[in-house]
Amino acid sequence: MKGRDTKPDDLKASIEAVEPRPGYTDEKTGKKTPGELELVVRMKNDADRALHYISDVRATRYDPNTKILTVALSDEGREVIPGAIMKLPVFRRIDPGSTAEIHITVPDRIIKLSRNAPPGEIAFETHPLSEAREVVVEIAWAEVPYYKDTRGKDDNRLPAARWEQHKARSTKPMRGGGRTPKK
Amino acid sequence: MALFILEDAAGIGNDQIDTFQAFIDCVIIANDDGVGLNDPAGGRQQVTYARTENGPPQLRLDALVNTTFTPDYGSGPQQVDTVVIPGLAGFTLDDGTDFRHNGTALAPNSSGLAGASLNTTEFCLVIYDTQQNICVARQGSGDIDLPISNPVVLYHEFSHAFRIVNNGLLALTGECDPSSPEENAAITDENDLRTQIANRQGETPALRDPGIHCGAVGCDGGCCIIATVASKSLNSKQIQFLRSVRDHFVRSTEVGYAFFQKFFYDYYSFSPQVCTIMVGNPEIPGHLLEGYINPLLDFWKVMIERSGNNFSDAELGAAFVRHHPDRAAAQSRLEALQSTVAYWMQEETEGNSAPAELLTLLRERAWPSEYMQWALVAPVRIYHDVLTRYLAGADEAAIGRAFNNELDTWAPEIPISDVWAALSAEEVVKELEFCENVLLQSPASKKRFHQRLLDRFADITSVDVVLNGLTANAGVVQ
Numbered sequence: 001m002k003g004r005d006t007k008p009d010d011l012k013a014s015i016e017a018v019e020p021r022p023g024y025t026d027e028k029t030g031k032k033t034p035g036e037l038e039l040v041v042r043m044k045n046d047a048d049r050a051l052h053y054i055s056d057v058r059a060t061r062y063d064p065n066t067k068i069l070t071v072a073l074s075d076e077g078r079e080v081i082p083g084a085i086m087k088l089p090v091f092r093r094i095d096p097g098s099t100a101e102i103h104i105t106v107p108d109r110i111i112k113l114s115r116n117a118p119p120g121e122i123a124f125e126t127h128p129l130s131e132a133r134e135v136v137v138e139i140a141w142a143e144v145p146y147y148k149d150t151r152g153k154d155d156n157r158l159p160a161a162r163w164e165q166h167k168a169r170s171t172k173p174m175r176g177g178g179r180t181p182k183k
Numbered sequence: 184m185a186l187f188i189l190e191d192a193a194g195i196g197n198d199q200i201d202t203f204q205a206f207i208d209c210v211i212i213a214n215d216d217g218v219g220l221n222d223p224a225g226g227r228q229q230v231t232y233a234r235t236e237n238g239p240p241q242l243r244l245d246a247l248v249n250t251t252f253t254p255d256y257g258s259g260p261q262q263v264d265t266v267v268i269p270g271l272a273g274f275t276l277d278d279g280t281d282f283r284h285n286g287t288a289l290a291p292n293s294s295g296l297a298g299a300s301l302n303t304t305e306f307c308l309v310i311y312d313t314q315q316n317i318c319v320a321r322q323g324s325g326d327i328d329l330p331i332s333n334p335v336v337l338y339h340e341f342s343h344a345f346r347i348v349n350n351g352l353l354a355l356t357g358e359c360d361p362s363s364p365e366e367n368a369a370i371t372d373e374n375d376l377r378t379q380i381a382n383r384q385g386e387t388p389a390l391r392d393p394g395i396h397c398g399a400v401g402c403d404g405g406c407c408i409i410a411t412v413a414s415k416s417l418n419s420k421q422i423q424f425l426r427s428v429r430d431h432f433v434r435s436t437e438v439g440y441a442f443f444q445k446f447f448y449d450y451y452s453f454s455p456q457v458c459t460i461m462v463g464n465p466e467i468p469g470h471l472l473e474g475y476i477n478p479l480l481d482f483w484k485v486m487i488e489r490s491g492n493n494f495s496d497a498e499l500g501a502a503f504v505r506h507h508p509d510r511a512a513a514q515s516r517l518e519a520l521q522s523t524v525a526y527w528m529q530e531e532t533e534g535n536s537a538p539a540e541l542l543t544l545l546r547e548r549a550w551p552s553e554y555m556q557w558a559l560v561a562p563v564r565i566y567h568d569v570l571t572r573y574l575a576g577a578d579e580a581a582i583g584r585a586f587n588n589e590l591d592t593w594a595p596e597i598p599i600s601d602v603w604a605a606l607s608a609e610e611v612v613k614e615l616e617f618c619e620n621v622l623l624q625s626p627a628s629k630k631r632f633h634q635r636l637l638d639r640f641a642d643i644t645s646v647d648v649v650l651n652g653l654t655a656n657a658g659v660v661q
Contacts, residue, residue, distance in 0.1 A: 034272035055605060059279025070279075078278050081298035082343040082352070082369065084286040084336045085317055085398025086359035093607045098644040101604035107273040107281065113303040114194055121225065122266060122304055124194035126273075148360070158357045 010047035011141045013168040016040040035108035041137055042101050045094040053141035054089040055102050062110045067133035071106055074140035075158040089160045091146050132174045140164035186248045187227040188267045201270030204313040211334040212240050239375040254350035256294040263291055263348045266306045270313035276301045284400045286311030286336045288343035297355045307347045309340045320395035327399050342372035362396035428483055438614045441602035446554045453548035460541055474523025482566040490621040500583030517570050553598045565589045594622040595632035599639055608645040
């Protein structure tokens with residue numbers, strides 16, 4: 001029997017918690033382990049078929065003007081660049097009518113190259129994510145599992161960006177409320 | 184002027200960049216003391232290099248350091264220097280990509296080459312994580328199990344950088360298998376350094392497959408630092424056995440893999456320091472090998488034999504005895520266990536603080552971890568108890584009964600990871616089957632483990648469906 005067509009909002013996501021994990025400095029080696037934010041995301045599949053989704057963080061974006069942190073479990077928008085390795089996403093499946101929960105972490109600050117550096121210099125912008133007013137999680141999903149695309153193609157998107165059909169989104173106000181922490 | 188390492192920059196502090204590690208990595212690539220660093224200027228330290236060797240890595244480094252590159256990307260020749268940005272935690276590109284466990288080489292903004300729009304400067308930027316733990320494809324098998332060290336990551340990126348500053352970047356694709364022409368070339372270059380480092384150490388080179396650019400986080404190719412140092416080889420029979428248990432017996436499942444992710448996190452918070460302590464205290468490796476690692480291995484050997492066989496008490500006792508055919512050797516093993524405990528517990532003696540330092544480290548970092556307790560401490564305690572009973576003259580049935588009783592208490596207390604909540608019902612069933620086959624063979628231990636899962640994930644559909652289904656069908660969970 002053919003089931004009903006899947007709708008773009010059939011996979012629902014809900015951010016249940018955002019917890020800071022402080023970093024530390026190893027006294028013996030002097031190495032710093034940076035702090036992290038752990039996000040607990042609950043999902044529900046309202047479709048009558050299993051859905052497949054990405055369960056690890058693929059991109060972290062922060063807009064300092066709106067103070068919105070976007071944690072993307074999706075390769076859409078990421079460029080193909082030279083690099084040591086290409087890591088495929090971690091894919092998971094959620095059964096029809098089921099709930100599931102994933103735990104993901106992101107660094108507790110984002111450092112980006114500044115676009116305002118004087119010519120010939122390198123400068124950065126550091127954004128502690130405790131300043132964020134809101135966190136958005138986007139989870140790429142599809143009705144079918146990820147399979148390697150064996151066709152010859154000139155599409156230069158990352159493979160998982162070609163695979164995804166929809167995104168589940170959830171938004172949650174951050175506990176810090178956009179305040180800058182005291183130095 | 185050509186190659187620099189970032190030392191400081193506006194917007195970050197100079198304590199946030201691992202300049203020293205990048206310098207060390209350059210020294211390892213050069214393999215001589217001809218590499219130097221000029222004093223900082225403009226937040227960067229220029230790399231200097233008076234080459235004495237003629238291998239491909241040395242020639243490549245020489246070119247990057249001692250050539251003024253003036254590529255023409257379409258608007259006339261321009262000087263392009265390369266700047267290395269090592270170990271900047273939290274560094275993220277505009278498209279959201281971060282560099283935890285990775286590296287890249289970005290072409291100058293105006294070049295129009297791949298990745299150039301993400302570079303806000305006119306430098307070629309080489310960015311890499313100096314605390315990476317990644318695995319790449321091994322030549323020959325294609326298995327993603329080959330570690331990649333910091334110097335090799337840096338040299339891979341130098342390969343890209345060399346073609347960027349010569350305006351010779353090859354085609355890049357989104358696929359990692361087969362790898363793009365650009366990545367194939369970088370991996371081929373990377374293998375030059377792998378070969379040279381292996382030759383320096385008198386080892387057979389383990390090379391990366393240029394045709395596969397895919398990789399994964401969490402390689403841990405050393406498997407077990409303590410065991411590696413204690414048994415003095417990455418390929419000792421102890422290490423091969425531990426690696427085999429890890430990769431084929433436990434980590435092949437979702438739950439087993441998640442277990443090891445947490446286990447590694449805790450384990451590597453203290454084990455490198457144990458190695459440091461061992462270097463200055465040569466008596467420790469012997470104590471560890473005979474009084475800890477070999478007993479742990481013997482415990483797991485019996486457990487592997489037990490898995491899937493659902494041994495009776497007598498059969499389990501017979502298996503234990505079979506693994507200890509030589510009573511004198513078994514007696515020596517028991518004495519080594521007791522001697523190691525006594526060694527670790529001894530008071531700090533003048534001129535030798537090693538055991539106390541080791542104990543403090545273990546007390547602070549290892550013992551509080553439920554993963555260490557369950558996987559590394561309790562098995563050796565159980566083994567000690569069973570071995571004592573065996574040497575006291577107990578028969579096979581009595582040995583097996585004691586062993587099974589201890590396993591029934593220990594096994595269901597395995598730390599439960601969050602991954603259970605992300606599994607489908609079918610996967611929960613599959614993972615449970617594996618756990619029950621390998622660890623939870625008695626009804627009592629199954630019942631205890633099911634209850635712990637239900638307590639933890641009461642509102643997760645798949646767990647609820649599977650375990651309440653089991654309750655209805657088998658009356659396992661009360």
